[in-house]
Amino acid sequence: MLIVENFLLALTSLKSNKMRALLTMLGIIIGISSVITIVSIGNSVSKNIENEIKQSGMNNISVSVTARDSGDNESSTYEGPTADDMFSSSSIGDYEREYSSDIKAISYEENIGDGEARMDAGKETQKTVTVDGVNNGYFTMNNVKLLKGRSINKNDDEHSSDVAVIPSSVADALASSNDNLIGQEIRVVFDDKILTYTIVGIYDDSTKSGSMFGGYQSNPTMYIPATAAMDANSSSGIQFFSVMPSSANSASKLSSETESYFKKLYKSNKDFTVDVYNAQKDVNDVMSSINKIKAAIAVIAGIALLVGGIGVMNIMLVSVTERTREIGVRKAIGAKRSHIKTQFIIEAMIICGIGGIIGIILGLTVATIVALKMSLPVAISIPVIIISVMFSMGIGIFFGFYPANKAAKLDPIEALRYE
Amino acid sequence: MENAAKTQAAHIIEMSNIHKSFYIGTPQELEILHGIDLTVDEGEFISIVGASGSGKSTLMNIIGALDKQTEGEYLLRGIDVKSADDDHLAEMRNKEIGFVFQNFNLIPRINALKNVELPMLYAGDSTAERTEKARALLEMVEMSDWVTHQPNELSGGQKQRVAIARALANDPAIILADEPTGALDSRTGHLVMDLFHRINRDGKTIVLITHSEELAAETDRQITLKDGKIC
Numbered sequence: 001m002l003i004v005e006n007f008l009l010a011l012t013s014l015k016s017n018k019m020r021a022l023l024t025m026l027g028i029i030i031g032i033s034s035v036i037t038i039v040s041i042g043n044s045v046s047k048n049i050e051n052e053i054k055q056s057g058m059n060n061i062s063v064s065v066t067a068r069d070s071g072d073n074e075s076s077t078y079e080g081p082t083a084d085d086m087f088s089s090s091s092i093g094d095y096e097r098e099y100s101s102d103i104k105a106i107s108y109e110e111n112i113g114d115g116e117a118r119m120d121a122g123k124e125t126q127k128t129v130t131v132d133g134v135n136n137g138y139f140t141m142n143n144v145k146l147l148k149g150r151s152i153n154k155n156d157d158e159h160s161s162d163v164a165v166i167p168s169s170v171a172d173a174l175a176s177s178n179d180n181l182i183g184q185e186i187r188v189v190f191d192d193k194i195l196t197y198t199i200v201g202i203y204d205d206s207t208k209s210g211s212m213f214g215g216y217q218s219n220p221t222m223y224i225p226a227t228a229a230m231d232a233n234s235s236s237g238i239q240f241f242s243v244m245p246s247s248a249n250s251a252s253k254l255s256s257e258t259e260s261y262f263k264k265l266y267k268s269n270k271d272f273t274v275d276v277y278n279a280q281k282d283v284n285d286v287m288s289s290i291n292k293i294k295a296a297i298a299v300i301a302g303i304a305l306l307v308g309g310i311g312v313m314n315i316m317l318v319s320v321t322e323r324t325r326e327i328g329v330r331k332a333i334g335a336k337r338s339h340i341k342t343q344f345i346i347e348a349m350i351i352c353g354i355g356g357i358i359g360i361i362l363g364l365t366v367a368t369i370v371a372l373k374m375s376l377p378v379a380i381s382i383p384v385i386i387i388s389v390m391f392s393m394g395i396g397i398f399f400g401f402y403p404a405n406k407a408a409k410l411d412p413i414e415a416l417r418y419e
Numbered sequence: 420m421e422n423a424a425k426t427q428a429a430h431i432i433e434m435s436n437i438h439k440s441f442y443i444g445t446p447q448e449l450e451i452l453h454g455i456d457l458t459v460d461e462g463e464f465i466s467i468v469g470a471s472g473s474g475k476s477t478l479m480n481i482i483g484a485l486d487k488q489t490e491g492e493y494l495l496r497g498i499d500v501k502s503a504d505d506d507h508l509a510e511m512r513n514k515e516i517g518f519v520f521q522n523f524n525l526i527p528r529i530n531a532l533k534n535v536e537l538p539m540l541y542a543g544d545s546t547a548e549r550t551e552k553a554r555a556l557l558e559m560v561e562m563s564d565w566v567t568h569q570p571n572e573l574s575g576g577q578k579q580r581v582a583i584a585r586a587l588a589n590d591p592a593i594i595l596a597d598e599p600t601g602a603l604d605s606r607t608g609h610l611v612m613d614l615f616h617r618i619n620r621d622g623k624t625i626v627l628i629t630h631s632e633e634l635a636a637e638t639d640r641q642i643t644l645k646d647g648k649i650c
């Protein structure tokens with residue numbers, strides 16, 4: 001009841017001194033709007049980075065066999081890793097089973113190179129393709145969109161089956177219709193060999209996915225089982241694979257688990273070890289730098305807010321002095337200390353509250369404009385808004401408290417005699 | 420026994436040997452009131468007269484629980500004012516006393532109705548109660564047409580009538596008026612005085628400070644202060 005009355009009273013007294021109220025609010029407006037702007041833009045930048053990570057698969061963990069540093073023995077002749085040193089589909093399978101709940105997909109490749117693809121049953125043309133041996137997980141990890149048939153499966157990989165998943169562009173180039181292509185044979189002519197595969201699937205390559213490599217023109221890629229490619233290359237093992245964690249949050253945990261798993265496995269290997277890399281770590285570093293910058297600017301904005309608060313306190317002291325007589329009258333007719341105190345604190349809170357709301361609107365507007373101009377995602381954080389409103393109200397209470405207390409403690413007679 | 424209690428309650432103001440000094444920078448002390456004995460009965464209309472500086476307002480502030488005596492005993496409706504704390508004093512002023520000042524002392528920027536409502540607001544009355552009572556009081560002082568006017572839109576006599584309505588808001592036992600007609604012309608002064616007589620007939624105790632012999636003569640009893648003493 002008293003709150004409502006005081007609220008209306010405070011509004012009338014602010015209205016009677018509009019310019020002064022506005023100038024006082026200005027400090028709060030500048031403080032709050034700069035806090036909101038900075039936090040919002042900071043959030044936009046963070047969100048942008050997060051989106052980019054999701055798109056580019058930066059959550060993925062790279063696992064590779066590398067030579068151990070042997071600093072003491074520079075002259076030792078370097079020899080490449082042997083089959084024993086490298087991964088195989090079965091050793092990778094072991095690893096995958098160990099951490100199956102944290103892993104969404106594992107992908108490895110063995111590239112054969114470019115060749116001319118032909119089809120007996122198709123048109124009298126040929127098309128240059130890149131033949132890439134992949135495993136089943138490759139399709140998941142790279143979001144390969146199948147139009148027909150199936151992807152390379154585990155069975156193909158285990159048996160080094162001569163099967164292929166061809167891109168739609170090749171299918172279009174070599175056959176008049178891709179209706180009956182599944183089960184047909186495709187031949188790829190390399191410089192030194194000719195390989196024949198049975199088509200088991202067609203995937204959509206009309207839109208090149210993976211913006212990271214966007215730009216350069218490459219040949220369409222035809223997928224065959226990684227093991228088949230290794231046979232064709234007569235390579236002895238897999239030197240590199242990547243792991244897609246089941247969720248972004250588990251990336252760093254999985255990364256360190258992977259590292260210790262392979263470190264243990266390669267402990268007895270004198271020449272080679274395993275390197276585990278996760279871009280998330282770098283991203284975290286970048287994020288923490290951004291957060292530090294954000295915090296530093298927020299401190300400056302906070303100082304602006306503090307100055308604004310002092311302005312409020314100053315004007316409240318003026319207001320108390322100006323209204324000394326009124327305070328005396330109020331006390332004479334029965335106002336208790338708490339009544340007077342509430343009156344002035346509410347007035348300070350209203351100045352800060354209105355200033356805070358204007359500041360929030362201003363801050364969000366600026367942040368939105370900046371985000372749109374920099375083509376960043378707009379990140380409006382509701383908690384930040386709520387905290388800002390509460391914070392500016394808090395400033396009102398804090399900086400209004402001293403003047404209000406001063407008013408409440410006035411001696412009624414002295415206040416009434418005040419000229 | 421019952422009779423004694425009744426007589427006790429009938430003395431609305433009981434002052435014995437009241438002294439009041441002001442500290443005007445240590446170690447000087449300026450004594451303004453030198454032992455005042457005063458008893459006022461319920462329903463009395465008394466006036467306090469005396470030269471300027473004789474201590475009338477000082478005495479009035481003590482009666483009104485705005486200030487405390489330095490020495491002596493003061494009972495307001497049987498309650499020892501000197502031992503009451505700040506909030507208790509505020510409550511006594513709110514419930515037992517209605518002040519009417521020479522310079523009206525209405526709260527600026529809020530209308531006549533809100534001014535009259537104010538003591539009831541501090542007493543914790545509901546909005547509906549407050550508005551109803553304030554309207555009735557403004558009607559009683561013949562200010563119904565100026566309910567929504569702000570103090571700066573009223574004449575002196577009108578302001579004083581609003582102030583009297585405000586003084587009556589919580590139905591106090593005593594009305595204290597310190598030169599209520601001092602800022603008014605004599606005709607308006609008489610109108611205000613008539614209002615006091617009406618209020619007194621309705622049973623209110625009134626203590627009036629005035630410089631006008633004529634107005635003082637209209638009251639039940641005159642008390643003359645001279646250099647801080649009743650004579």
Ligand SMILES: Nc1ncnc2c1ncn2[C@@H]1O[C@H](COP(=O)(O)OP(=O)(O)OP(=O)(O)O)[C@@H](O)[C@H]1O
Binds near residue numbers: 451473475
């Ligand atoms: N707070 C104070 N400090 C010091 N002296 C004071 C204070 N209040 C009043 N006095 C002194 O007390 C004396 C009596 O003052 P008071 O206001 O009671 O006189 P009054 O009888 O009401 O006079 P008037 O008729 O002019 O209003 C004056 O001399 C005044 O200077």
Ligand SMILES: [Mg+2]
Binds near residue numbers: 475477597
């Ligand atoms: Mg006086």
